Amino acid sequence: MRLTTKGRYAVTAMLDLALHHDQGPIRLAGISDRQGISLSYLEQLFAQLRRQDLVKSVRGPGGGYHLGRHAGAISVAEVIAAVNEDTDTTRCGGSGDCQEGETCLTHHLWMDLSDQVREFLQNISLGDLVQRQDIRRVSQKQERRTKDQERKVDQILASNL
Amino acid sequence: MRLTTKGRYAVTAMLDLALHHDQGPIRLAGISDRQGISLSYLEQLFAQLRRQDLVKSVRGPGGGYHLGRHAGAISVAEVIAAVNEDTDTTRCGGSGDCQEGETCLTHHLWMDLSDQVREFLQNISLGDLVQRQDIRRVSQKQERRTKDQERKVDQILASNL
């Protein structure tokens, strides 16, 4: 279980999805606007999330993404694991025959540590995060901001008629 | 608190140090042999570890490295943090003024998660790891292997006189 910014992007995007789950399919363009992540990068992340059934897609106009399960049943660990696609964790693929057992000191130790971290993150669900006051507050601020922007765009379009 | 292979290398090297703490200063060349990490890379890692007072160096022949404190007082979290040198964790340096509070959803959430992981790893010391049976076993195997190699080298040198 590596902890990197890529995983954070994925968790953020999934959290955005969880926060808006009652508004039908959520467009990636919206997530991109609200969270400041590039659309194409989101597409790549969601391709991986979809393969793990963490999200469901609806194609065509009015389409977007749903959570694959309800927010309480999706752990932060799953989301991170989905986009990190375990990079073989150095040479021997768990077989333990790397360098006559030499790297296994490293190997077992780290597997163990990261397992415990994984277990820890497995006990935090997107549902838990959505409940948090600080997150709700920031989310509402984001909503107001994007609504303002939409209004401005509308005004400009109207004045150009 | 990012979890990467770099941090693992550092923890492995420090653990090697802890396992041999009773044998005077430990040479990086020895750690390199036993753990299969390149010497120069170890030098870089130990430069960072030394700056954080996690190790003490002894220069000159017969020199090497000691743990900066006893193994029970060095946490895995410290070791990882020492070599990861926090890479500003995306744009706003904790100030929260990044994009009108926008990335702060991400920011707070992730800070919080990684803080909890840090706290978790802070409760695991090198001393704890040294106690573990599986680690002691692998370590002993490593010792035998390197001793064998030394013997072989000695034989070759002797036959070339």
Add this chain to the structure above:
DNA sequence: TTAAATCCTAGTAATTTAGTCGGGTATAAA
């Protein structure tokens, strides 16, 4: 004085991250 070891800097190949570009394809709505 010599050799062993840490120290230090610079460079570099491989990998990962984050993103762009340019097209597809499914589908709701006009």
Add this chain to the structure above:
DNA sequence: TTTATACCCGACTAAATTACTAGGATTTAA
């Protein structure tokens, strides 16, 4: 039936990080 919307897909790229190499300087025990 057309069109616009949104997902889908693959290749390519810049920047950062990782892991490592090279080459020397410095300290110090023998």
